Amino acid sequence: MKIEARNIIKTFKSGLSEVQVLKGIDVTIQSGEFISIVGKSGSGKSTLLYILSTLDQPTSGQVLFDGTDPFALNEDDLHMLRNQKIGFVFQFHHLLPELTALENVLLPPRKLNQHLQKQDEALELLASFGLADKAHRLPRHLSGGEQQRCALARALIMKPAILFADEPTGNLDSANGELVMELFEKVNREQKTTIVMVTHDPDFSKRADREVVLVDGVLDTSSL
Ligand SMILES: Nc1ncnc2c1ncn2[C@@H]1O[C@H](COP(=O)(O)OP(=O)(O)OP(=O)(O)O)[C@@H](O)[C@H]1O
Ligand SMILES: [Mg+2]
Numbered sequence: 001m002k003i004e005a006r007n008i009i010k011t012f013k014s015g016l017s018e019v020q021v022l023k024g025i026d027v028t029i030q031s032g033e034f035i036s037i038v039g040k041s042g043s044g045k046s047t048l049l050y051i052l053s054t055l056d057q058p059t060s061g062q063v064l065f066d067g068t069d070p071f072a073l074n075e076d077d078l079h080m081l082r083n084q085k086i087g088f089v090f091q092f093h094h095l096l097p098e099l100t101a102l103e104n105v106l107l108p109p110r111k112l113n114q115h116l117q118k119q120d121e122a123l124e125l126l127a128s129f130g131l132a133d134k135a136h137r138l139p140r141h142l143s144g145g146e147q148q149r150c151a152l153a154r155a156l157i158m159k160p161a162i163l164f165a166d167e168p169t170g171n172l173d174s175a176n177g178e179l180v181m182e183l184f185e186k187v188n189r190e191q192k193t194t195i196v197m198v199t200h201d202p203d204f205s206k207r208a209d210r211e212v213v214l215v216d217g218v219l220d221t222s223s224l
Helices: 045-052 075-085 101-105 107-111 119-128 144-156 174-190 202-206
Strands: 003-014 017-029 034-038 060-065 086-089 162-166 194-198 210-215
Touching: 003 045, 017 045, 034 045, 034 174, 034 202, 045 162, 045 194, 075 086, 086 144, 101 107, 101 119, 101 144, 119 144, 144 162, 144 174, 162 174, 174 194
Parallel strands: 034 194, 034 210, 086 162, 162 194
Antiparallel strands: 003 017, 003 060
16 A cells, blocks of 8 residues: 655644644555654654554645545545554554453454454464564563563554554564564565554664654655
8 A cells, every 4th residue: 555645734632732743744645555754752753653643633734645645535444444554553552451462462353253263264374473472471470571472463464555664673682683683684575564653763663664863853855
């Protein structure tokens, strides 16, 4: 799936004043491309990722998925798009504390009543992240890095057309960070998944097809 961002502006109110966090972002991400977004803390990377992934709306400007504005879709179609086409991994993963690792991974298919047929695949995904023997644990009985990998498995279970990841290796040691990068590369290569990854890690960033640099809410055009 191809994503286009057209003149994205995002402002937040802070007290009486308004802060412009994204100042007119234009970027096109081709179907099957793996791009990384880098930039200093506070430059707007997470804000941009939320908007590109339909989780937040821009103050003005447009995001298009294969030419379609997701916010022009009706509620049901927007939910379908998010559930079946888009995978998310957040900077601060959001596992449900009362569900086991496996149940968390099976949440997206559960919404479509496909959790039973997806169970083996979920266990395989967890195993590929080194969590084979931890599938039935609650998140609080997993380490931070294990929780992060579980959140990744959940993002991948529906084989999304696009994967958005906000610092997916941020909480991981180098071996587990490498594991995640290799899995991203595999999914990108084999399933042609478009990947948009925010990262602080320059070595991981360079492994993407393209690196775009965000400076103070503006894309450094020399990086486009
Ligand atoms: N909901 C909000 N309300 C007000 N300001 C916000 C909000 N969300 C983000 N900001 C501000 O927007 C700016 C960009 O935030 P953002 O989270 O996008 O940065 P980032 O590049 O992801 O940083 P980091 O590398 O630390 O994760 C920051 O100054 C932040 O304080
Ligand atoms: Mg961030």
